[in-house]
Amino acid sequence: MILIGQFDSPFVRRVGVAMQVYGLAYEHRPWSTFGDADLIRPYNPLTRVPTLVLDGGEVLIESFAILDWLDELAGPDKALIDAAGDGRRQTLRRSALATGLCDKMVSLIYERALHDVTSEAWLNRCETQVGAAMDALERERAGAALPYWSGDRLTHADISLACAVRFLGEAHPTIFALARWPNLVAHGERCEALAAFQAVKQVFIPPA
Structure with missing residues (x-):
């Protein structure tokens, strides 16, 4: 997986921390939404971060959506949120x-x-x-x-x-x-x- 965005962003960081807790390996590309917009745009036309590129090439955007998928990957016993209730x-x-x-x-x-x-x-x-x-x-x-x-x-x-x-x-x-x-x-x-x-x-x- 590839995580795009700098860790001085609280949105990118919350995803990065969760991935550390889950023990998920990823490549980090610390691209800036302004300075590196041309690099981000092919993955996310909004040129926003975080952007997560899955191993199969699928791209997830927005921290809530990314974390939802990571929770599913981690499973209910390890997820950083209750399944319901x-x-x-x-x-x-x-x-x-x-x-x-x-x-x-x-x-x-x-x-x-x-x-x-x-x-x-x-x-x-x-x-x-x-x-x-x-x-x-x-x-x-x-x-x-x-x-x-x-x-x-x-x-x-x-x-x-x-x-x-x-x-x-x-x-x-x-x-x-x-x-x-x-x-x-x-x-x-x-x-x-x-x-x-x-x-x-x-x-x-x-x-x-």
Whole structure:
């Protein structure tokens, strides 16, 4: 398999971490959506990452769709999400909040990097959405003092949240103070200490 995308993206990283946990071998092509768009386009016409090329040549796009296939490959006993029920819905909801706030963080970067005149209304909206999602996750995480959301078992929600916390600290250190969310910071640190996270990391450098 070939995983396309740089690990400074929280979306690519959540896939890479899951593949490490599952023990799946893959070739990593750290292509940038801007600098390497011509390389990505033959695999994904949207030129977005992550993009996963299967051994048979089939291409999967979007992190949720990719992880769904990886879960199937790993099997129900090893999958980082319950097969059904409340636990599955909670993992999906928390993952959606974490990846959704990452979408807004990326929007903040693009708005400032690509426009000579930025929209303060759009910037304020994105910042409010990021803060609100983090606040909601902080409240939930404060009520679950276990190592991970579901006790001792790592899930996609844990991975997504840890990737989001790291990305927030690297991408927008002057806008958001991580000290505002101590439970999320502690969660991120716990996950970052795991071998799967250590094997899949790249510092995000905000554009000048």
